[in-house]
Amino acid sequence: MKSCVTIILIVFAVTFSLDAQWFVQSSGTVQNLNSVSFANSTTGWACGANGQIIKTTDGFNWSPQTSGTYNNLKNIQFIDSDNGWAFGSNQLLRTTNGGTNWSVLNFSSPIDAFHFVSGNVGWLTANGGIYKTTDGGLTWTSQNAVNIGYLESIFSINENYGWATNMIALIKTTDGGNNWVPYPRVFFTGSPMCLKFVNTLTGWFSHNTLGSYVVSKTTDSGVTWFDQIAESFKYIECIDFLNSSTGYAAGYTMSGPTTPEKGIIKKTTDGGTTWIEPYNEVGGLSSIFMVNELIGWAVGKDGKILKTVNGGLPVELVGFTANVNKNIVNLNWSTTTETNNKGFQ
Secondary structure: OHHHHHHHHHHHHHHHHHHOOOEEEOOOOOOOEEEEEEOOOOOEEEEEHHHOEEEEOOOOOEEEEOOOOOOOOOEEEEOOOOOEEEEEOOEEEEEOOOOOOOEEEEOOOOEEEEEEOOOOOEEEEEOOEEEEEOOOOOOOEEOOOOOOOOOOEEEEOOOOOEEEEOOOEEEEEOOOOOOOEEEEOOOOOOEEEEEEEOOOOOEEEEEEEOOEEEEEEEOOOOOOOEEEEEEEOEEEEEEEEOOOOOEEEEEEEOOOOOOOOEEEEEEEOOOOOOOEEEEEEEOOEEEEEEOOOOOEEEEEHHHOEEEEOOOOOOOEEEEEEEEEEOOEEEEEEEEEEOOOOOOOO
């Protein structure tokens, strides 16, 4: 009887480890979480509604921080374990001690997007303009950006190269923002959601319209774009690429009278040519952040936090047997697919 119990426990343990590609963590909040950012594989932050900011220092347990605002915080970014920023409405929040203290900087108009490339240098868009800081966000200088309307997404690969976009055009700088060059992109449909480059040439851009989303790619620094994936009844809120091959997208499906809204995560390993959807469960997702090709987090509605430690791809188990001979237990299994699999526990 003891041998039988041992076998059953082993089977359950292996089955659980194989199925848990994205597992739920307790966030300690029911507020919607809009963005997540990590400084390393253990230290990260998430922000959301009513000024909510939470932090983890072990990659598992989360605790609240005092943000100093009740605004809906839309985005958070950390350059390292000390320096980070978040924004909501017309307020930019800044910390230099890992979020122990946050200072609130007020702007005359609502902020649409921001991105930092170092502890000092960053850009933000507000009221159709682009502003640059060289002192970590304490002061901002208006730049000579082309007036193409409200810029809803901005990204910089370094202190010289950067891009900003809305649904009709994209502008680019190669000199730190002193000059911005427009590239009309009239085929961009719907609201821009996320812009990400992995080098000065290759980048992706997600944009949503009513009832569908599109992810577009450029290989010539934003001069031309081509659509890679487009699906109906789904929205992509955030994309994150680690390199020119591996990328992730997170969002949600549209809900209906009998179908609840589901969070979705997509992954590509060939630069966006093909995508798989390893996660599709109840609860919309707003943001995804991958530390490396194995470890990452996604956050969303009602305080939902997901974590993966195997890149989010399942190990497909097709056979498992166990035999006992006195004190020796022999386990035999076979799989159809394994990706970045270090082992079974």
